[in-house]
Amino acid sequence: MILIFLGPPGSGKGTQAKRLSAEHGWPHLSTGDMLRTAISIGSRVGLEAKSFIDQGALVPDSVVINLIAERISTMDCAHGFILDGFPRNIAQAHALDAMLGSRGRSIGRVVLFEITEPFLIKRLSGRRTCSGCNTMYHIEASPPKREEVCDLCGKALIHRSDDQPEVIHKRLEIYSKETEPLAGFYRIEGKLQSIDATLSPLEVSQQLSILLAEERSEL
Numbered sequence: 001m002i003l004i005f006l007g008p009p010g011s012g013k014g015t016q017a018k019r020l021s022a023e024h025g026w027p028h029l030s031t032g033d034m035l036r037t038a039i040s041i042g043s044r045v046g047l048e049a050k051s052f053i054d055q056g057a058l059v060p061d062s063v064v065i066n067l068i069a070e071r072i073s074t075m076d077c078a079h080g081f082i083l084d085g086f087p088r089n090i091a092q093a094h095a096l097d098a099m100l101g102s103r104g105r106s107i108g109r110v111v112l113f114e115i116t117e118p119f120l121i122k123r124l125s126g127r128r129t130c131s132g133c134n135t136m137y138h139i140e141a142s143p144p145k146r147e148e149v150c151d152l153c154g155k156a157l158i159h160r161s162d163d164q165p166e167v168i169h170k171r172l173e174i175y176s177k178e179t180e181p182l183a184g185f186y187r188i189e190g191k192l193q194s195i196d197a198t199l200s201p202l203e204v205s206q207q208l209s210i211l212l213a214e215e216r217s218e219l
């Protein structure tokens with residue numbers, strides 16, 4: 001199944017995509033993670049993307065569309081995948097339709113993570129990510145056992161450069177202007193389903209399981 005997770009920064013898309021990916025074996029395709037990896041290895045894409053990410057702006061469409069087109073052509077995506085952070089505007093949504101259509105494939109379901117701003121600010125400002133294995137923590141809701149150290153691999157935890165208060169506000173603004181209209185786009189196509197993303201990670205995960213079970217029974 002091809003799933004798209006749509007929702008504002010901090011709504012829990014990455015947390016749930018990682019869980020679902022581990023459960024079903026569908027690759028988790030996060031354009032944010034791909035871009036951050038490109039920055040950390042100093043590739044051409046990384047150099048191009050860094051200033052956009054640091055300012056909370058969208059990286060140019062051509063860059064992310066190429067990343068996704070290349071990634072979905074790999075063998076492990078043959079039986080489905082989860083898109084987290086892509087598409088992020090209408091142009092990217094059209095590009096995705098075209099690349100899937102040319103392979104005889106289509107989107108199964110678009111899940112909208114519904115949540116309000118106060119939750120997002122709290123989650124993003126407290127988020128810490130492992131610099132080694134990308135495991136996510138929250139300083140209050142899911143803290144590591146040792147401060148600033150990953151429980152799983154022992155590497156240092158980082159506070160993302162775009163999780164600073166001024167950048168968070170910019171990202172939220174861009175989400176409502178560029179990305180939120182995608183909900184209407186996929187609703188018209190009959191692909192959109194919403195979940196309540198204000199609940200605990202376990203409760204959000206349970207909603208997703210129900211939604212996927214319904215989806216499968218309709219197939």
Ligand code: AP5
Nearest residue numbers: 009010011012013014015031032059085123127138200201
């Ligand atoms: P990206 O990495 O995609 O960031 P985002 O979409 O802004 O989403 P986040 O990763 O911030 O949040 P999330 O919803 O995954 O929440 P998470 O699970 O981490 O993009 C970063 C940048 O890259 C963009 O600004 C842009 O510059 C660029 N970019 C990426 N894709 C692009 C594209 N397609 N086009 C152009 N540019 C692109 O959770 C957040 C925190 O909350 C964590 O601490 C977690 O532990 C906690 N948490 C999660 N769920 C819950 C819960 N249910 N209850 C309590 N806490 C929770």
